[in-house]
Amino acid sequence: MNQAIALDVKDLEVRYGGIQAVRGISFSVNPGEIVTMIGANGAGKSSTLRAIAGAVPHAGTIRIGGEVIRTDHPEEIVRRGLSLVPEGRGIFANLSIEENLRLGAWTNREAYDVNLSKVFGLFPRLRERRNQMAGTLSGGEQQMLAVGRALMSRSKILLLDEPSMGLAPKLVLEIFAILRDINKAGVTLLIVEQNAVMALRLAHRACLLELGSITLSGSGAELLENPKIRSAYLGH
Amino acid sequence: MKYLAQQAINALQLGSIYALIALGYSMVYGVLTMINFAHGDVFMLGAFFCLLLIAIVPVPFWLALIVVMGATAVLGTLIERFAYRPLRNAPRVSAIITALGCGLVIQNTTLGISPYARPMPHLLDNVTYQFSGITITTLQIIIIGVSVGLMIVLDFLIRKTSFGMAMRAIASDRATVSLLGVPANQVIAVTFALGAALGGAAGLLYGMAYPVVSAAMGITVGWKAFVAAVIGGIGNMRGAVLGAFLLGAVEVMTVAVLPSTYRDLIAYSLLLLILIFKPHGLLGKPALHKA
Ligand SMILES: Nc1ncnc2c1ncn2[C@@H]1O[C@H](COP(=O)(O)OP(=O)(O)O)[C@@H](O)[C@H]1O
Ligand SMILES: [Mg+2]
Numbered sequence: 356m357n358q359a360i361a362l363d364v365k366d367l368e369v370r371y372g373g374i375q376a377v378r379g380i381s382f383s384v385n386p387g388e389i390v391t392m393i394g395a396n397g398a399g400k401s402s403t404l405r406a407i408a409g410a411v412p413h414a415g416t417i418r419i420g421g422e423v424i425r426t427d428h429p430e431e432i433v434r435r436g437l438s439l440v441p442e443g444r445g446i447f448a449n450l451s452i453e454e455n456l457r458l459g460a461w462t463n464r465e466a467y468d469v470n471l472s473k474v475f476g477l478f479p480r481l482r483e484r485r486n487q488m489a490g491t492l493s494g495g496e497q498q499m500l501a502v503g504r505a506l507m508s509r510s511k512i513l514l515l516d517e518p519s520m521g522l523a524p525k526l527v528l529e530i531f532a533i534l535r536d537i538n539k540a541g542v543t544l545l546i547v548e549q550n551a552v553m554a555l556r557l558a559h560r561a562c563l564l565e566l567g568s569i570t571l572s573g574s575g576a577e578l579l580e581n582p583k584i585r586s587a588y589l590g591h
Numbered sequence: 592m593k594y595l596a597q598q599a600i601n602a603l604q605l606g607s608i609y610a611l612i613a614l615g616y617s618m619v620y621g622v623l624t625m626i627n628f629a630h631g632d633v634f635m636l637g638a639f640f641c642l643l644l645i646a647i648v649p650v651p652f653w654l655a656l657i658v659v660m661g662a663t664a665v666l667g668t669l670i671e672r673f674a675y676r677p678l679r680n681a682p683r684v685s686a687i688i689t690a691l692g693c694g695l696v697i698q699n700t701t702l703g704i705s706p707y708a709r710p711m712p713h714l715l716d717n718v719t720y721q722f723s724g725i726t727i728t729t730l731q732i733i734i735i736g737v738s739v740g741l742m743i744v745l746d747f748l749i750r751k752t753s754f755g756m757a758m759r760a761i762a763s764d765r766a767t768v769s770l771l772g773v774p775a776n777q778v779i780a781v782t783f784a785l786g787a788a789l790g791g792a793a794g795l796l797y798g799m800a801y802p803v804v805s806a807a808m809g810i811t812v813g814w815k816a817f818v819a820a821v822i823g824g825i826g827n828m829r830g831a832v833l834g835a836f837l838l839g840a841v842e843v844m845t846v847a848v849l850p851s852t853y854r855d856l857i858a859y860s861l862l863l864l865i866l867i868f869k870p871h872g873l874l875g876k877p878a879l880h881k882a
Contacts, residue, residue, distance in 0.1 A: 408770055433772030445767030447760045454756050461753070462772035508772060 360421065361386045361512050361543045362407070362437070367415040369402040376402040378567035379415065384512070389534075389544045391554040391575065393588060394564035400547040401442050403564070404514045407545075408432055408439035419512065433462050438510035442517050444501040448490030452481055455489050455500055459507030466509065474503040477533055495526035502533070512543045519550040531557055551588040555579045563588075593724045598843050604731050604800060606839025607738030611793035612816030613823070613831035614745060615667075615786030621762040621826040622782050623679075625686050629670055629693035631813015632701075633787045637663050637794025638711065638804040639701060645712060652714040656737070659795045660788040667787020668780050676776070694809065701806040708805035711798040734796045741789060742832060748785070749828060758782055762826065815855075818862045824875020833873055837861075 362384040369377040377399040384390045394400050406413035409424070409432040417424045419435045426432070429439075447455050456474060460467050475482035478499045484492070489500060498518055505513055518534070519527040531553050538544050548554035555561055558575035563584065571581060578584050612634050619627040640659045644650060650658070674693050678686045718729045749755035757778045760768045769775045790813075797812060798804045816835065823834025838858060845857045871877055 410766065410770060429769040430772045430774050433770070438772075439770050441767055441770060445764050445770070447763045447767075449763055450756065450759055454760075457753070458756060458760055458768070458771050458773060461757075504771065 359385065360418065361388070362545065363416075363418040363421075364403075364407065365416040365418075367403065367406060367413055367417065369399065369406045369411055369413050371402075371411075376567055377406065377413075380564070380567070380569045382562055382569065382572070384543055384545050386511075386543055387538070387541060388560065389538050389546065389558045391546045391548055391558035391561045392564050393548055393551045393554060393561065393578075393584075395588075396549065398564040399567040400564055401516055402567075404439055404516050404545070404547055405441075407514060408437065410439070430462070433508055433510065436508075436510050437512040437514065438505040438508050439514040440501045440505045440516060440518065442520065444497050446489045446492070446497045446500055448488065450489055451486050452489050452492070452500060453485040455504050456481075456485075456507050459504035461508070463507070463509050467507075470507050470509060474506055477506075477536065478503050495522050495530070498522060498526075498530055499533070502530075502537070506537065506542075510542070512545070513537070515544065515546045517548055517550075518546065519548060519553060527553055551584065552579070555584075596725045598847055599840075600725070600727055600731060602840040602843040603735050603836070604839075605843060606836035607735050608793050608797050608800070608812075609816045609819045609839055610832045610835035611738050611741060611789045611796070612813060613820040613835045614742070614828060615790045616817050616820040617823075617825055617828055617831040618758075618782050618786045620820070621828075622758060622765075622779050623675070624826075625675070625683075626690060626817070626825075627670075627675075627783075627786070628687070628690035629674075629697060630786065630790055631817065632694045632697035632809035633663050633667055633670075634790040634794045634797075634813045634816070635701065635804075635806060635809035636666065636697060637791030638798035638808065639705065639794075640791065641714075641795045641798060642709060642711065642804060645714070652733070655714060656792060656795055659791045663791025663794070664784040664788040667783040667790075670787075671780055671783040676779075698806055698809055705806060708803045711802040711804050713802075714799060730799060734800055737792065737796065741792060745785065745789070746828065754778065754781060815858060818858060822862055822865050822872055824869075824872030827872070827874045827876075830872055830874035837873075 360383050364383065365381045366379045367377055368375065368379050380403065392400055392403065402411060405411045407417055409427050409429040412427050419437050424432065456471060460470060480496055481500060481503055489497065492500060518530055522530065527550065534544060535557060546554055555575045555578050561575045561578045562569045562572035563578065571578065615630050616627060619625065637659050640662045641655050644655055644658055670693055674689050675686065678689055715729055715733065720727050749758060757768060757773050761775055761778055765775055815838065819834035819838045820831045822837060823830030841861055842854050842858055845854050865873065
């Protein structure tokens with residue numbers, strides 16, 4: 356058992372009926388690291404994250420903090436200290452911002468006040484609007500709420516599924532700056548992105564997912580320099 | 592004027608009972624976007640559980656209410672666990688047929704055991720009070736009071752507690768609720784339990800007010816409450832209550848001016864009319880369909 360690895364994935368496969376979305380991929384994330392997985396639409400990025408979070412069944416082995424995960428109940432995974440910020444944010448539009456955050460704290464209610472002020476420290480705009488319905492927030496603010504909500508569980512590992520999706524470039528910069536801060540505070544990040552430049556600049560290590568398989572991996576800087584990535588994903 | 596006030600009391604009584612049942616339809620629809628067609632029959636069983644209980648031990652009204660609510664809550668949870676949950680991800684039509692089937696099984700089991708309508712014994716000393724010519728009975732006060740009390744408790748549960756928050760969140764996005772570590776299945780089970788308990792209470796109160804209990808009540812009364820929930824906007828709790836009082840008032844007024852055989856015609860016509868102008872019901876919002 357290797358306690359040094361935060362998240363270890365071996366031969367992961369995800370199938371939906373006859374479709375094989377993830378074809379036996381292996382990778383790992385070290386504690387305190389930022390790893391990013393880039394890839395085109397339909398490559399299997401979301402399926403990978405959903406499998407790790409226990410939201411879809413998988414074959415292969417997933418270890419969180421060295422322990423093999425055998426459950427397919429997402430709520431169990433959160434208790435192990437891993438949270439997924441889903442694609443499209445999954446904000447509860449008809450609940451207030453604070454209620455959204457309280458739901459994020461479901462598995463960790465003791466430290467609610469402390470965690471709430473930490474999250475409000477990261478996202479001051481959420482504090483101003485805490486009693487407003489979450490549906491009234493702009494796209495960027497909703498993404499902040501989704502990240503803040505996941506942080507309420509005090510998870511040590513955060514998976515983010517396309518946090519920049521649908522956001523203006525300025526907001527993307529803002530979100531990624533906050534993600535860097537969150538990582539500096541000790542949270543391990545696995546970020547899935549189509550916005551490859553931003554993600555690769557932020558990441559310590561990265562991999563490229565194509566048609567359900569990992570076809571390239573290396574440091575973020577290495578992938579940024581890779582000719583294939585430059586032509587296919589960076590538009591150079 | 593006196594006459595109107597008298598009719599208003601009758602309408603409140605009927606409306607309260609419809610409201611208790613309608614809330615159960617609406618709560619379940621809220622979390623699963625599914626019509627729990629067995630709910631009317633759970634309401635009917637509430638009245639039969641009460642008959643059974645007082646045949647065994649003559650208990651006072653309050654105790655009967657608590658026992659009946661407990662028993663129907665357990666029943667509601669069992670229906671959810673063993674009939675609906677296995678079909679959660681099955682095609683919509685399978686869930687609908689299963690719900691209808693559950694209702695028919697309950698109804699016909701009851702019919703087998705008790706083929707005839709039965710009188711409900713008195714659980715209370717029913718005193719009639721006179722206020723400047725308007726009469727109101729202890730029973731009416733209890734029915735309206737208990738119903739309104741239960742609705743206030745439910746409103747508090749839904750708006751202020753963690754359970755209620757989770758319930759509202761499941762209504763908007765169940766998959767994400769689980770990702771936050773919230774045990775969605777437990778919340779859904781509690782929702783069914785609460786809805787069924789309210790339905791059971793309504794069955795008991797209905798049995799006391801119109802003191803004949805029969806296996807057909809689930810359809811004759813239960814489906815009316817479903818209509819009320821749809822009129823108000825199914826999935827919306829306040830809508831369910833509004834629709835129920837509206838339907839109660841319309842029915843009482845119909846019977847006051849027309850032969851009572853017109854009552855159901857008017858009730859269902861009201862449903863059709865309101866849905867033509869407000870397809871999502873009075874307080875309902877168009878569903879947000881997710882991919
Ligand atoms: N719920 C599902 N049912 C069936 N097929 C799915 C489902 N979700 C994803 N897929 C398919 O799996 C493949 C990978 O999808 P996904 O993991 O969402 O990719 P990405 O996030 O990289 O865009 C695609 O071909 C997609 O159509
Ligand atoms: Mg995706």
